[in-house]
Amino acid sequence: AQSVTQPDIHITVSEGASLELRCNYSYGATPYLFWYVQSPGQGLQLLLKYFSGDTLVQGIKGFEAEFKRSQSSFNLRKPSVHWSDAAEYFCAVGAWGGSQGNLIFGKGTKLSVKP
Amino acid sequence: DVKVTQSSRYLVKRTGEKVFLECVQDMDHENMFWYRQDPGLGLRLIYFSYDVKMKEKGDIPEGYSVSREKKERFSLILESASTNQTSMYLCASSQTGRDPEAFFGQGTRLTVV
Numbered sequence: 001a002q003s004v005t006q007p008d009i010h011i012t013v014s015e016g017a018s019l020e021l022r023c024n025y026s027y028g029a030t031p032y033l034f035w036y037v038q039s040p041g042q043g044l045q046l047l048l049k050y051f052s053g054d055t056l057v058q059g060i061k062g063f064e065a066e067f068k069r070s071q072s073s074f075n076l077r078k079p080s081v082h083w084s085d086a087a088e089y090f091c092a093v094g095a096w097g098g099s100q101g102n103l104i105f106g107k108g109t110k111l112s113v114k115p
Numbered sequence: 116d117v118k119v120t121q122s123s124r125y126l127v128k129r130t131g132e133k134v135f136l137e138c139v140q141d142m143d144h145e146n147m148f149w150y151r152q153d154p155g156l157g158l159r160l161i162y163f164s165y166d167v168k169m170k171e172k173g174d175i176p177e178g179y180s181v182s183r184e185k186k187e188r189f190s191l192i193l194e195s196a197s198t199n200q201t202s203m204y205l206c207a208s209s210q211t212g213r214d215p216e217a218f219f220g221q222g223t224r225l226t227v228v
Contacts, residue, residue: 009155032215043119043205043219044158051214090157094215102148102173102209103217107157 002027004093006106013081014114021076021109023091032094033074034103035065039087047089050074061085086113118142121206121220128227134193136223138206144218145211147189151175152203152222161204164189165211196227 003026013019025031032051036044048059055067065076074091088110092103122137140147146165150158160173162181170181178200182190189208193200203224207217 034216036219041222041224043221044207044217045219046216049216102146102160102163103207103215105150105158107155 002093002104004091004104004106006089006091006109008109009107010110010112012112012114015083016080019076019078019081019085019111021089021091021111023074023076023106024072025074025091025093026072027093031074033065033067034092034094035059035063035074035076036090036092036105037061037087038090038108044090047076081111081113083113083115086111119206119208119218119220121204121223123223124221126223126225128193128196128225130197130227132193132196132227134196134225134227136191136193136204136206136225138189138191138220139187140189140208140218141187142208142210142218143186144208145186146209147183148207148209148217149173149179149181149189149191150205150207152205158205161191196225198227201225201227 005024034049035047038044047063048057050057050067057065088108090108091106119140128134148163149161159175164170164183180192205222206220209217
């Protein structure tokens with residue numbers, strides 16, 4: 001069965017420091033992978049997605065993610081964190097039942113940013 | 116821009132009430148979803164619909180039903196609200212095809228007292 005694991009429930013980084021959020025997936029075929037961000041009390045916004053091609057994917061707000069098939073990972077990175085990046089981050093894999101697709105989400109990683 | 120609109124940001128209902136959560140999308144997407152979000156549990160799929168009048172159970176359908184009479188609208192119904200249904204509810208839509216990217220509404224925070 002498809003699944004997504006985000007091993008870190010909560011991460012705290014200092015403003016200006018680099019960030020890496022981990023994501024591991026289980027999927028039988030080449031996955032479609034996503035990172036979403038959720039600010040408090042809001043819906044989810046897409047940061048970036050990977051379907052095929054270059055394994056390093058650029059997203060919005062200066063985020064990037066790297067797909068590593070051998071490690072079944074899709075880690076999210078940012079070189080310099082800003083206070084406004086404090087939010088909850090969700091990794092997701094696209095799954096198909098018949099011809100319809102839906103997303104399977106990890107449990108999320110909450111990011112806190114220290115001044 | 117794709118827009119997914121949920122009718123209420125905050126709702127407070129009493130135990131036993133019938134509750135309707137409404138969701139409308141404006142991009143002619145075939146697929147629509149209802150998720151429930153609880154701390155530490157992430158997003159869990161309640162129901163989804165891939166066409167008008169079609170519905171499929173997700174991971175946690177018990178205590179919920181859905182209605183999709185028009186392509187743009189997907190309603191979640193709590194037949195008899197209970198306190199354990201206090202949660203954040205998120206609606207999403209996506210198009211049919213190989214790209215399952217989902218677009219989300221802003222969420223409805225439901226409190227059942």
